[in-house]
Amino acid sequence: xxxxxxxxxxxxxxxxxxxxxxxxxxxxxxxxxxxxxxxxxxxxxxxxxxxxxxxxxxxxxxxxxxxxxxxxxxxxxxxxxxxxxxxxxxxxxxxxxxxxxxxxxxxxxxxxxxxxxxxxxxxxxxxxxxxxxxxxxxxxxxxxxxxxxxxxxxxxxxxxxxxxxxxxxxxxxxxxxxxxxxxxxxxxxxxxxxxxxxxxxxxxxxxxxxxxxxxxxxxxxxxxxxxxxxxxxxxxxxxxxxxxxxxxxxxxxxxxxxxxxxxxxxxxxxxxxxxxxxxxxxxxxxxxxxxxxxxxxxxxxxxxxxxxxxxxxxxxxxxxxxxxxxxxxxxxxxxxxxxxxxxxxxxxxxxxxxxxxxxxxxxxxxxxxxxxxxxxxxxxxxxxxxxxxxxxxxxxxxxxxxxxxxxxxxxxxxxxxxxxxxxxxxxxxxxxxxxxxxxxxxxxxxxxxxxxxxxxxxxxxxxxxxxxxxxxxxxxxxxxxxxxxxxxxxxxxxxxxxxxxxxxxxxxxxxxxxxxxxxxxxxxxxxxxxxxxxxxxxxxxxxxxxxxxxxxxxxxxxxxxxxxxxxxxxxxxxxxx
Amino acid sequence: xxxxxxxxxxxxxxxxxxxxxxxxxxxxxxxxxxxxxxxxxxxxxxxxxxxxxxxxxxxxxxxxxxxxxxxxxxxxxxxxxxxxxxxxxxxxxxxxxxxxxxxxxxxxxxxxxxxxxxxxxxxxxxxxxxxxxxxxxxxxxxxxxxxxxxxxxxxxxxxxxxxxx
Ligand SMILES: Cc1ncc(C[n+]2csc(CCOP(=O)(O)OP(=O)(O)O)c2C)c(N)n1
Ligand SMILES: [Mg+2]
Numbered sequence: 247x248x249x250x251x252x253x254x255x256x257x258x259x260x261x262x263x264x265x266x267x268x269x270x271x272x273x274x275x276x277x278x279x280x281x282x283x284x285x286x287x288x289x290x291x292x293x294x295x296x297x298x299x300x301x302x303x304x305x306x307x308x309x310x311x312x313x314x315x316x317x318x319x320x321x322x323x324x325x326x327x328x329x330x331x332x333x334x335x336x337x338x339x340x341x342x343x344x345x346x347x348x349x350x351x352x353x354x355x356x357x358x359x360x361x362x363x364x365x366x367x368x369x370x371x372x373x374x375x376x377x378x379x380x381x382x383x384x385x386x387x388x389x390x391x392x393x394x395x396x397x398x399x400x401x402x403x404x405x406x407x408x409x410x411x412x413x414x415x416x417x418x419x420x421x422x423x424x425x426x427x428x429x430x431x432x433x434x435x436x437x438x439x440x441x442x443x444x445x446x447x448x449x450x451x452x453x454x455x456x457x458x459x460x461x462x463x464x465x466x467x468x469x470x471x472x473x474x475x476x477x478x479x480x481x482x483x484x485x486x487x488x489x490x491x492x493x494x495x496x497x498x499x500x501x502x503x504x505x506x507x508x509x510x511x512x513x514x515x516x517x518x519x520x521x522x523x524x525x526x527x528x529x530x531x532x533x534x535x536x537x538x539x540x541x542x543x544x545x546x547x548x549x550x551x552x553x554x555x556x557x558x559x560x561x562x563x564x565x566x567x568x569x570x571x572x573x574x575x576x577x578x579x580x581x582x583x584x585x586x587x588x589x590x591x592x593x594x595x596x597x598x599x600x601x602x603x604x605x606x607x608x609x610x611x612x613x614x615x616x617x618x619x620x621x622x623x624x625x626x627x628x629x630x631x632x633x634x635x636x637x638x639x640x641x642x643x644x645x646x647x648x649x650x651x652x653x654x655x656x657x658x659x660x661x662x663x664x665x666x667x668x669x670x671x672x673x674x675x676x677x678x679x680x681x682x683x684x685x686x687x688x689x690x691x692x693x694x695x696x697x698x699x700x701x702x703x704x705x706x707x708x709x710x711x712x713x714x715x716x717x718x719x720x721x722x723x724x725x726x727x728x729x730x731x732x733x734x735x736x737x738x739x740x741x742x743x744x745x746x747x748x749x750x751x752x753x754x755x756x757x758x759x760x761x762x763x764x765x766x767x768x769x770x771x772x773x774x775x776x777x778x779x780x781x782x783x784x785x786x787x788x789x790x791x792x793x794x795x796x797x798x799x800x801x802x803x804x805x806x807x808x809x810x811x812x813x814x815x816x817x818x819x820x821x822x823x
Numbered sequence: 824x825x826x827x828x829x830x831x832x833x834x835x836x837x838x839x840x841x842x843x844x845x846x847x848x849x850x851x852x853x854x855x856x857x858x859x860x861x862x863x864x865x866x867x868x869x870x871x872x873x874x875x876x877x878x879x880x881x882x883x884x885x886x887x888x889x890x891x892x893x894x895x896x897x898x899x900x901x902x903x904x905x906x907x908x909x910x911x912x913x914x915x916x917x918x919x920x921x922x923x924x925x926x927x928x929x930x931x932x933x934x935x936x937x938x939x940x941x942x943x944x945x946x947x948x949x950x951x952x953x954x955x956x957x958x959x960x961x962x963x964x965x966x967x968x969x970x971x972x973x974x975x976x977x978x979x980x981x982x983x984x985x986x987x988x
Contacts (some may be wrong), residue, residue, distance in 0.1 A: 363842060367849050372896040375841070394894060431838060431899040555890035 249421040252377035252410035254278050255343070256285045256291050258386035261423075262341075264314050264383055266290060266305065266684055268298035271294025272318025273358055275345030278410040282559065290684060295322045297677040297706040299329020302777035304505025304681030307664040308689075310468060312339040312393050312679060313495050319345045320358030323404075330673060331369040335668025336489060337466055339393040340400035346375070348408040349416070354695030359768050362404045363787075371399030379409040380419035383708050387424040397553040398466055425495065434552065438569035438577050445565045446524075446548045447581035451589060453522035453546070455597040458507070462667070463527015463551060469572030470494065470660040475528065476575050481600050485513040486790045487528055488534075489667045492657035502605070505535040507805050508649040511608035514814050517542050525549045527571040528726025531668070532561035545737070550574045610653050612799070615771055620796035623647060623722045626774055629655040630720055631690060633778045637662060638690045641679035644670045645729040647722040649801045651694040673702030679717040680710045690782070697723040698746055699756075700752065702759065710788045713760035718781050718789045719758075724797045725749030732800045735808075749794060758790035767792045830859050832911065832981050835892060836900040839865060839872045843897045847874065856893055857882035860913075860978025871899065875911075875980045894900040904981050911981040914953045915963060920970035921946050929969055936962045947972060 249257070255278055259267070266288045271279040282289055292298040295317045303314025316325055323344045333340040334623050342475040347356040363375045371393050382405070389401040408414045437528065448458060458480075464473050470493045477484045477500050484494045485505045494501055505513040517534075523545045528534070535541040538560065548572050549556070549563035557566035567574050612624040627650055640655055641664040648665055657663050664675040664682055679693035692737045698722050710717055733743040758765030764784050768791055781789040802817040837843045844863060851858050857879035863884075866873045878888055889901050921929055933940065933950055936958070942949035952962045958977055963974065 312942075364845065367846060368853055429896060431893075432896045553894070555887065555894055557890075558884070559930075560885055 247421045248418055250410070250412045250419070251382050251405070251417040251686050252281045252412055254379070254382045254419075254421065255386065255405070256281045256287070256715045258383045259314065260286060260509050262386065262390045263311070267314050268292055268300060268301040268305070269316035270295055270318070270320055272324065272345065274319035274347055274407045275316065275343070275405075276318075276341070276633055277407060278316070278345065278405070279810040284310075290709060290715075292677075292709050293705040294703070295325035296328050296673070297680075297703055297709065299326050299340070300332070300671075300674050300677035300703070300705070301681030301684065302342075303329060303333055303336075304641060304664055304678030304699050305685040306338050306340060306681075307678070308661055308682035309685035310661070311685070312341055312390060314341050314343070317345070318344040318358070319347055319362065320360045323360060323362040326402075327366060327369060328669075330366055330400045330402065332666050332669040332671045332674065333482050334369050334371065336379050336666065336720055337462065338400065339398035339399050341393050342400060344402060346404045346406045349377070349406040349638070350408070352406065362402070365404050365763075369400070370398075370402050371612060373402040373481065374404065376403065376405045377411055378419075379417045382409070383422060384424040384428075384785065388427050389430060389543065391427050392429070393431065401566045411526065426682065435554075435568050436552075436570045436573065438550070438567045440565045442565055443574070443581050446567060447578060447585055449522055449565060450480065450524060450547055450578075451584060451585050451591050451660040454592045454594060455520045455792070456594075456635040457502075457520040458482050458484040459487075459517060459523045459528050460484055460493055461526065461527045461528025462489045462493075463571045463637050464490050464493040465660055467552070467571045468573060469527070469570075469658075472572050472575040472579075474498070474543050476579060481598070482520075482524070483516060483598070483721055485509075485517060487531070487534055488652055489668075490527070490667065491652055491655075492660045495659050496656040496659040502601070507536065507807075508653070508801050509534075510610050510653065511816055511820075512601060512604040514805065514811050515604055517545075517752060518811050519600075519680060520545045520657075523530050524549065525563075525587075526575065527551060529556045535560065536805045536811040537809055540812060545821045551668050558566045569693060591732070608816060608820055611819060618793060620724065620794050621768065621774065623650050623793070623795040623799055624654050624721060625726070625771065626720065626793045626795065627651055627694065629774045629821045630694070631655050631780055633775060634692060634782065635690055638692055639664065639679075639686065641665065641680050641682060641693045643675040643693075643695045643729070644672045645696040645699060646724070646732060646799070646801050647694055647696045647699075647728070649729075650722070655668050670725055672696070672699040675699055676703045676717075676719060677706045679719070680706055680715050683710070683715040684713070684715045687715075693717060695720045695721050696728060697721055697725065697749065698727045699750070700754070701747075703762075704711050706790050707761040707790070708759065714786075720791050720793060721794045723749050723792050724795045724799065726797050728797070728799075729801070731797070735800070736804075754790060754792035758788075761788075765790050766794070767794070768810060769794045827861060831878045831880050831885045831888070832871050832904045832906075832909065832979060833874075833876045833878060833889065833892070833896060834902045834904055834981055835874040835876060835982070836871050836978045837874060837895040838868070838899060839870055839921050840897055843872065844874075846895050846897060847876070847892070850891060850895060854887075855882060858977075862978045862980045864878055873953055875978070888927050892966045902983060906982060908984050909981050910984055911955050911979050912953050913979050914951065915959045916949065916951050916975045917963065917971055918940070918942075918947055918949045918973045919966050920972055922969070925969055932965050936965065938962060
């Protein structure tokens with residue numbers, strides 16, 4: 247049967263199980279938007295292409311399915327660069343379709359032409375420039391395969407306009423079902439090497455002070471239950487990086503929470519003092535390690551990752567296990583069970599009680615609110631946490647509010663925390679929350695956002711209202727680019743350079759209302775609970791709460807940049823005299 | 824760049840697709856891996872090209888270079904060739920000044936290296952030599968005293984030695 251590129255594109259996306267596209271049309275992608283009308287797929291019309299990209303990411307984080315965005319050429323493609331880079335660093339499965347100028351015009355500086363594949367080469371796992379219409383079914387099939395297998399990531403498919411234009415003979419071809427993939431250079435290794443598993447099990451058995459250092463790979467591999475099984479079987483504490491919040495329940499006695507620059511004292515110090523890090527789907531990011539030569543100085547390293555390029559990249563791995571981390575944990579469990587039949591690990595009770603002692607002595611704390619101060623942001627988050635369902639999905643922006651959200655929320659379920667960890671993209675929260683809500687409409691979705699971040703992408707609340715995606719946004723409005731302000735306070739002698747935003751402009755309540763959302767302003771602690779309860783009741787439109795928070799509040803603990811994790815600064819009230 | 828720079832030789836089979844060279848070059852640039860030389864051409868199979876990349880060993884651990892390269896979807900196979908297990912060649916073209924009275928010495932030098940004369944003009948001569956990097960380096964150095972006017976080297980190409988492949 248004859249088909250054309252545009253029709254084939256829609257059919258191919260449907261065949262991949264795509265239910266929702268996030269996008270915005272324009273000249274070069276116009277012909278592909280026509281057959282979309284007849285498609286079963288839902289299209290969510292965004293107000294800025296960056297919004298489409300982050301929505302697709304939020305959708306992918308929440309559902310585990312690849313997020314899909316479709317935009318036009320030139321400026322739309324460049325607007326996608328940030329979400330692509332974000333998805334690249336956080337290993338988010340994303341497929342982005344971009345229109346391109348007609349084949350014959352490529353290279354001529356045509357209207358809205360840019361070298362999209364060239365520009366996005368460094369921020370995609372792979373990209374394709376389609377050169378014949380008949381490639382479309384195969385390329386789309388390959389794109390989803392690459393985006394979702396191995397270490398997931400963003401894949402971009404750039405399609406010249408003539409190849410999807412039904413009036414163009416070049417778009418016609420004999421329809422076919424792609425069978426398999428012809429990707430001779432792409433063979434991700436899924437099954438761990440049994441020899442490495444044995445070596446790892448042996449190291450674990452011998453270790454006196456082991457810690458499980460779990461990262462975002464756990465969530466990508468859907469291995470949260472295996473992680474829990476391993477931790478419980480070994481009775482070993484678990485730290486969960488910013489990308490794995492929710493990958494191990496915070497209410498579990500073995501949970502230590504987040505390590506790193508703003509990690510809690512116990513998680514930071516447990517990694518520091520351990521003699522073995524069982525690293526599962528984590529990558530020794532500089533925000534976790536602090537100064538590298540001071541990181542976990544006595545620890546041997548087991549490093550399990552799907553991406554072998556992570557081994558020895560930052561930290562030497564005594565045992566490197568390439569493969570799916572869920573399978574790796576299963577195999578480790580088998581190997582450990584066998585070893586435990588005949589042998590015993592050293593007594594770890596002292597180590598365990600040391601760790602528990604830190605937990606007791608250094609909980610996350612903040613100063614009590616005093617009259618005349620802005621709201622304590624930590625208090626707002628605690629209230630939100632306690633007044634919303636346990637499985638609420640939380641998306642966040644980037645800054646102090648992100649760190650407080652990660653610290654003070656209790657993540658007890660996988661896929662309830664969505665944030666921009668690797669790229670640190672301000673403006674991520676609002677669109678990511680909307681994408682998540684589109685993917686799991688039955689769940690409550692809150693964004694915890696900063697006033698600076700909110701001003702970067704809030705226009706997508708119009709999208710949310712019109713598309714009936716009733717997300718809730720808590721702006722922790724400190725009137726500052728707070729995280730930068732904190733650094734200037736601590737490391738630049740309180741010389742504040744271009745960080746003051748003004749809490750009153752825009753008027754967030756009116757801005758929310760102008761976009762068809764409920765807008766609420768909260769200025770005193772007694773108003774916090776009623777406002778959250780009011781927001782929770784609203785289910786037919788988005789809600790924005792402008793929480794006026796204290797500008798001078800800082801995030802603690804903190805490991806200053808360039809310092810070793812052993813130099814972690816705790817909250818002033820916990821300092822040892 | 825001379826043979827004295829510590830280096831690794833990678834022979835990389837890639838899919839013969841548009842943009843592959845840009846992907847490889849871009850990867851090296853953005854990860855701070857230094858390329859000593861790079862040669863690329865189609866192979867016996869039209870679907871693939873073969874690159875010989877000589878990597879500056881001091882710019883990055885070779886393990887990282889290989890693993891990051893391997894992540895490129897179009898990269899099919901990477902062989903790291905040890906000097907003892909490979910045959911390498913490089914071609915040099917050089918236009919050299921021929922000053923009065925120097926003719927004999929230049930000819931002798933060319934003969935010594937078994938180099939070829941490709942082109943002759945007034946007061947200048949174009950010569951070529953193919954050999955391993957060491958030989959080519961030495962030949963280039965030997966021409967310096969006469970005055971090199973222009974020079975072009977191909978960069979190393981390499982294949983595994985037969986006994987080991
Ligand atoms: C797009 C982008 N620009 C700049 C930065 C640098 N940056 C990191 S946090 C931050 C401040 C964020 O301010 P706000 O959203 O108000 O959050 P707060 O820290 O006040 O909670 C800035 C500017 C960034 N991460 N992303
Ligand atoms: Mg702020």
